[in-house]
Amino acid sequence: MKELEIRSKEALSSLLSTVPLIEIRNLKTALQTQAWNPDFIVEIEVSGKSRFLICTIKANGQPRFVTAAVLQLRDYVIGKEINATPIVIAPYLSPVTRQACREKGVGYLDLLGNAWLSFDGVFIDRQVADKPSSEHRELKSLFKPKSAQILRTMLREPNRAWRVSELSYVAGVSLGLVSNIRTALLDREWGQTTSDGFVLRDPPALLDAWVQVYEPPLGERKKFYTTLHGSALEKAARSAVSENSNGRALFASFSAAQWLAPYARVSSHHFYADSEGLEKLIKALELIPASKGENVVITIPKDEGLLLDTVEAAPGVICTSPAQTYLDLSVAGERAQEAAEHLRQEKLTWS
Template sequence: MKEAEARAGQALRELLEKIPILQVERIEAAVVSDDWAPALIARLLVNGRQHLLICEYKSNGQPRYARSVLLELRNYVAQRAPDATPVFIAPYISPAVRQLCEEKAVGYLDLEGNARIAFGGVFIERVVTDKPAAEQRELKSLFRPKSAQVLRAMLREPSRAWRVTELSEVSEVSLGHVSNVRTGLIDREWARASDDGLILSEPGALLDAWRDSYTAPPGERLRFYTPLHGSALEEAARGALGNKGAPGRAVFASFSAAQWLAPYARTGTHYFFADTDGLRKLQEALKLAPASKGENVIVLVPKDEGLLADTVEPAPGAVCTSPVQSYLDLSIAGERGVEAADHLRQEKLSWPK
């Protein structure tokens, strides 16, 4: 038995031995044959009656790999052991794959402790709330600035089929990096490969995961006071943002962007992203004065300049962060921000299933 499968067998034994009515007779590797065979077979006594768990272990529990395993397990049980219970085992099984297991009537166990196995009068279910460090690292990598540039491009045109070279050119990211993003999306079944290229199959699930992992963009956060209000402030801001002749970029962000994209609730503070030259344009146009308290303008000078390239202009001069970026920023802006984010998503980021 391979070392990884031995660990899987030990984790299964430790789980089962906690159930008083179960007795684990043995957990063994299946006999090798030319046909598909499971990694492990657990032989149990349940109140004196024999029962089998037919288990397959995979080192990757992402949906792309899990789906075929579940089919193989179901077929094996149907043909060889109709009274047995199929069980999928992996280092980590995401909530999406757990749901898939339930839909296919396959039990599951991961080495982080998540489990659901049901048969006869036995029902075992355990949920561990924390994601393993490796999974967190993979997700963070998928949403880091360079990768995010690829995702933003795809979410702008979610039904488009993209060649890797096209994505590289549009997102200004290397071919190798685009290929890594492609693999991550396909493994999680958020995208699929077609003859025409890569297509987002689950843009909503991708955005959900991005939102759940999202943190405020790093950069210098500056607080100012402007004496301008209402239409005077709006006109001055649009003049500065839409002035392509002067150096620098600045855009409406967060609540201020949402007011143009999907108005929901006004705030007394105005939000912008800007580079250094764009900040100077804002300071001059809005008559900004630094404020340690009582500020009504907040400007983020982000380290990731890709945020300033992913923009929309719903009205002349009203240059805003894209709906996706605005949604992410609102999602971490407190209760009112979450409400505004939900409204923005309903209006601008709803995709057919």
Template sequence: MKSLETSSKEALQDLLSKVPIIEIKSFKATPPTKTWAPDFIVEIDASGKSYSLACEIKASGQPRFVTAAILQLRDYVREWDIEATPIVIAPYLSLAARQACREKGVGYLDLEGNAWLSFDGVFIDHQVAEKPPSEHRGLKSLFKPKSAQILRTMLRDPDHAWRVVELSEAANVSLGQVSNVRTALLDREWGRATRDGFFLSDPQSLLDAWVQVYETPSGERKKFYTTLRGSALENAARSLMGEQGNGRTVFSSFSAAQWLAPYARASTNYFYADSEGLEKLISALHLVPVTKGENVVITLPKDEGLLLDIVEAAPDAICTNPVQTYLDLAIAGERAKEAAEYLRQEKLTWAR
């Protein structure tokens, strides 16, 4: 297997060779120094002029590591007072990492084919739409049920600085799970660590990434018909939710949004419930199982966190929290997407 440095040099050579006015003169290691230095320097000619490219390779292209590389490269060029164009190279650079490079005038290249380089009349810009499978897996892992409990807890108050133990208890997950999520948030620069704890520094980008990979929660989905309509159905459901005892039932999707940020009433009512809550709903709402023509849909989610991380939008109107409601609506069709965006504007707007 090729080393990352070898692959990086080959990728850069392939990129530069496609520009007719560029001639590669040499790849050379940086001289030994007591301070930081880039991994290698590329000497090139472009239209008869000589240029140097100072290249730093990062095994991870997450924003935290790329930001560090940008600062190191810029300091190196400034400290040694050399004419060199800084370039960051990684296996894959996220969109946020690429944007950070552009904003600082630092070139970039990843092994997936994304590249941007600009100096003295030379301009290269190539973007690849697809994320590599490893990036999809990493994001999906961050949003799995236990991790999602942590994120929903943090999104309730993004500015709150959490200690690991405190967040573990609040989200009802293990210390190890919190530590893993903390690392992932810091790497992507969606979180920031301080002496008081860590908090969400970019909740909007976090939510943007979450909705891109979100899938319907696994669990049994049951369809019913009831003769109850409008406030009669809602009041019957709220009366059930207000009772003390076993069985959990919450409004979800359109039905939750109707309480949190009313946009458009749907003809179908949606609930999450456990098995006991299901039986109580069947009785309270006079539900009849159907295969089509349903006006009540009840999901029994495998992730019990969806039944615990709730809000009381009105007396006894127990709903999935705004984040979960937004995610469910966002993948439920075009009309639901409009309701999702309205909910986000009303309940999920945080300053960056």
């Protein structure tokens, strides 16, 4: 903590020195008592007026930890008869955390360079695009296939409270992984605990973070051509995906979106399938392999969880879930962006 405190003081001093109106008078560590105290206080002069910057340092800048610090800072400042501005400092503060600080009127600074301060005619608002590599790794890990099975399960019933053992069973993953994901969601304030169990607190924020790091699923992508079209193609496809005795096949991407929230038709048709489901589709749609000019694309994903996360959009119409369809559209090219946003507005809005 000592090194972090030194770096925090240096970063704040450097930031303040960029404003000609500000003169730093004193920087001292706050006296520690049994009651809560800030980590250090900076006395400054702004155009002849004295002001105190009340600073607390958090080693972890996730919302769960910063929220408590914000409340403590506000209570501390309210109890002082001085011109004071509360400030949170951390190695990294996510956009969600920074927004929460601004809404509470609490300044912030992270060691990557993000900063927001507003007092006595001084206004600093800095944002940097970079994320620390550790944050990027944590997000990628949160959305790996096995972890994603947990998240997709919860997004299907976003208001449901889950016990760890129950969620483990339904998602088909270990108790340990559910516990880890639970902790990660709590830290980011995307989930919360209730007397009935663990529930999603902020599904939109979770989906926003997921789409930022989402990549097309690994697997074998096969291209075909069919002479079927219109109602004949629709009937054959519905027959293939609704027949459960031999393998799995389902509408995906643009094709799933057409059933879930129709927006813009495209000439190609998209499916997820396992090897047996692939054979069903080849037979039902009379598919011919195509190196170019394909109008049917079938992906055999390595992540078998994708084949289980389904909804029946109409009788016999098995599609990827709205959340998965949205994610797939997000990486399907510029033309798919509007379809993705339309789907989200229609099927992925939560109170």
